[in-house]
Amino acid sequence: MDKNLWDKCVSFHGHECPGLAIGFRAAQIAIERLGIDMSPSSDEKIVCVTENDACCVDAVQVITGCTIGKGNLIYRPTGKMAFSFFCRDSGKKIRIVLKPKSDPDIELEQWQKYLLEAPAEEAFFIKEPEFELPEYARLFSSVICEICGESAPEHMIRLQDDKKVCIDCYVDYNRGW
Numbered sequence: 001m002d003k004n005l006w007d008k009c010v011s012f013h014g015h016e017c018p019g020l021a022i023g024f025r026a027a028q029i030a031i032e033r034l035g036i037d038m039s040p041s042s043d044e045k046i047v048c049v050t051e052n053d054a055c056c057v058d059a060v061q062v063i064t065g066c067t068i069g070k071g072n073l074i075y076r077p078t079g080k081m082a083f084s085f086f087c088r089d090s091g092k093k094i095r096i097v098l099k100p101k102s103d104p105d106i107e108l109e110q111w112q113k114y115l116l117e118a119p120a121e122e123a124f125f126i127k128e129p130e131f132e133l134p135e136y137a138r139l140f141s142s143v144i145c146e147i148c149g150e151s152a153p154e155h156m157i158r159l160q161d162d163k164k165v166c167i168d169c170y171v172d173y174n175r176g177w
Contacts, residue, residue, distance in 0.1 A: 001116050002028075005063065013058040018108055021115035022081055023056030026096040027063035029120050030085035034092045038064075044072055047086040047133060051078040071137025084129035093133065097125040145169055 006024060013020050027048075031038060036046055048066040050057050053075060060066060060083065066073035081098035099122075101111070115123055140153035145166035158170040 006116070009059040009062045012062050013055060016112065017055055018112040018115055019055030020059050021056075021112045022098055023059030023083075024063065025115055025120070025123065026056065026083045026098075027060045027085075029096055029124065029126065030083070030094055031064070033094050033126070034085060034087045034090070036064075036087055044070055045088045047072045047074065047088065049074045049076050049084040049086075049129070049131075049134065051076050051080040051082040051084075053077070054081075056081065056083075074134055084131070086129070086133040088133070091133075093129050095125075095127050095129040097127075099123060099125055 009020055009024055010016050030036070030046075030048075044065075046064050046066055048060055048064060050060060050073065057073070061073065064085075068075070082095065083097075084093065084095045086093045106114070120126060140155050142151040143154050143157045143164050144151050145157070145168075146163040147165050147169040150166060150168075152166040156167055157164050158167065159165070160170055
């Protein structure tokens with residue numbers, strides 16, 4: 001384990017925890033298995049689709065440079081401790097999913113140590129993502145909501161009563177099915 005990199009992740013996140021260790025290992029496994037060059041100019045070539053919004057994502061950001069703002073960290077809300085990494089240059093991809101604990105009573109410190117030190121295949125399922133590399137982030141025109149007056153990107157605008165409205169102002173029509 002790279003202690004300096006771990007310390008950088010802890011500093012960014014604010015504390016040590018097993019969740020941070022999950023993201024730390026997932027990112028390291030991805031970089032190693034995909035043969036990703038981590039020079040500063042390469043970070044936008046990596047895309048991570050995270051399926052959770054927990055502590056682990058902070059380590060993924062620190063290690064890979066993937067961020068929501070650059071459009072190469074994408075949140076897919078399944079709730080799974082799963083990360084799919086794609087390398088735009090090579091087309092390589094990998095999905096890393098945390099395996100269930102073999103001992104549900106393991107203490108947090110022991111769990112964290114295990115996550116940081118166990119062989120990759122022992123702690124994680126490592127396979128191919130079942131979805132394709134997401135497209136590059138697009139720029140959209142802004143549209144002013146005709147109810148609240150706030151702007152939103154055009155792909156997030158809805159039509160309601162012949163008005164352009166943002167998602168916050170839109171009243172969904174749901175008949176229960």
